[in-house]
Amino acid sequence: MSKQAKIAQQFARQLFKLSVADGAVSAERVGGVLAYVEKNRPANPVMVLRAYHRLVATELAKSVAVVEHAGVVDDALLATIAASMSKKYGRPVAASGRPNASLLAGLRVRVGDDVYESSVAGQLSALASAV
Secondary structure, three states, X not given: OOHHHHHHHHHHHHHHXXXXXXXXXXXXXXXXXXXXXXXXXXXXXXXXXXXXXXXHXXXXXXXXXXXXXXXXXXXXXXXXXXXXXXXXHOOOOEEEEEEOHHHOOEEEEEEOOEEEEEEHHHHHHHHHHHO
């Protein structure tokens, strides 16, 4: 990594810290940070903004449980998953459903980088790799 890239990363981390209020990304603070960057252009603004975007997107992904499913999933199940994930992570987590025909049956839940899978496709994959 070049020296310019390291400096851009460090500055993006500082901007990200300013964007967090009460343990969550604040839309108002993000707006303030972007206004600051627009008014006071840093060296390599594209590098800084890309790194900042990556940090914000990663943090926002931690508060959404993406539930991939093969069949129909009702709102009650999504609410149950959201409550379970909120309890597990100790922060509010919303659940959103996404159809995925490749699962055959079952669910795959992704919260940030964590993946919980209880699908037939996942079980078949695990069985095939064990043989």
